[in-house]
Amino acid sequence: GENVEQHPSTLSVQEGDSAVIKCTYSDSASNYFPWYKQELGKRPQLIIDIRSNVGEKKDQRIAVTLNKTAKHFSLHITETQPEDSAVYFCAASRENFGNEKLTFGTGTRLTIIP
Amino acid sequence: DGGITQSPKYLFRKEGQNVTLSCEQNLNHDAMYWYRQDPGQGLRLIYYSQIVNDFQKGDIAEGYSVSREKKESFPLTVTSAQKNPTAFYLCATRGSRGRGRHEQYFGPGTRLTVT
Numbered sequence: 001g002e003n004v005e006q007h008p009s010t011l012s013v014q015e016g017d018s019a020v021i022k023c024t025y026s027d028s029a030s031n032y033f034p035w036y037k038q039e040l041g042k043r044p045q046l047i048i049d050i051r052s053n054v055g056e057k058k059d060q061r062i063a064v065t066l067n068k069t070a071k072h073f074s075l076h077i078t079e080t081q082p083e084d085s086a087v088y089f090c091a092a093s094r095e096n097f098g099n100e101k102l103t104f105g106t107g108t109r110l111t112i113i114p
Numbered sequence: 115d116g117g118i119t120q121s122p123k124y125l126f127r128k129e130g131q132n133v134t135l136s137c138e139q140n141l142n143h144d145a146m147y148w149y150r151q152d153p154g155q156g157l158r159l160i161y162y163s164q165i166v167n168d169f170q171k172g173d174i175a176e177g178y179s180v181s182r183e184k185k186e187s188f189p190l191t192v193t194s195a196q197k198n199p200t201a202f203y204l205c206a207t208r209g210s211r212g213r214g215r216h217e218q219y220f221g222p223g224t225r226l227t228v229t
Contacts, residue, residue: 001173009154032216043204043220044157089156095216100164100208101147101172102218106156 002027004092006105013080014113021108023090024072030092033066033073034102039086047088048075051095077110085112117141118221120205125226127199135190135224137205145208146188147218150174150201157204163188192226199228 003026013019025033034049050057050064050073057064061080066073077084087109091102118139127133137146148160159172163182177196182188192199205221 006156034217043222045220046217049216091157093216100145100216101159101162102157103159103173104149104157106154 002030002092002094002103004090004103004105006090006108008108009106010109010111012111012113015080015082017080019077019080019084019110021075021088021090021110022072023074023092023105024070025092025103026071027092027094028068028071029094032093032095033064034091035062035064035075036089036091036104037086038089038107044089080112082112082114085110118205118207118219120203120221120224123222123224125224127226127228129228130194131228132191132193133199133226133228135192135203135205135226137188137190137221138186139188139205139207139221140186141207141209141219142185143207143219144185144210146182147206147208148172148178148180148188148190149204149206151204151223152201160190160203192228199226201226 006023031052036044037047038044061078063076087107089107090105093102121136145164147162149157158174160178161180163169179191202225204223206218208218
């Protein structure tokens with residue numbers, strides 16, 4: 001089955017600086033890679049996703065890049081703000097193959113230092 | 115999202131007792147999922163269901179059981195066979211069509227404590 005590794009487990013950055021979280025996956029057939037944000041005491045919510053036919057996707061201050069050859073993908077947050085403090089999870093799945101399920105990374109706790 | 119409810123928010127049980135966690139949705143989504151969240155281990159899939167009357171084991175199904183008799187409901191039973199049941203349990207749904215068909219929507223979760 002799929003295995004997703006996520007690094008780092010914790011990350012602290014100064015407000016206004018950029019943050020990068022990296023994930024690797026093992027199943028070369030995985031073709032869908034979402035990122036979820038979980039604020040303290042709240043449920044995870046999708047913030048951005050990318051499919052394997054795209055190398056990069058951007059939405060305002062967040063972007064995701066995908067390297068299919070190396071089987072890794074990354075989340076980039078620019079101009080970080082205090083409200084970016086949360087736990088971020090990457091995930092991977094084989095969409096459109098039936099029995100679609102996400103395999104999550106272990107999470108990164110991001111702290112923005114004012 | 116408001117369309118997924120999990121009850122109760124906190125649940126306490128004695129060791130050796132079975133307990134059922136509720137998950138109800140009004141999003142008309144076909145697929146439903148149960149995850150367990152432990153510190154430092156991310157979200158691990160317990161069971162999932164793509165359609166009514168059908169479900170599959172996830173990565174950590176041992177000690178758990180589910181049913182999917184209605185589209186709106188996907189209850190999870192934590193049995194006495196589950197060695198470490200204390201955890202935060204999250205239910206999720208996924209639509210079957212449209213732009214958002216790949217997104218999973220999570221419920222608010224149930225924190226189960228077994229002593």
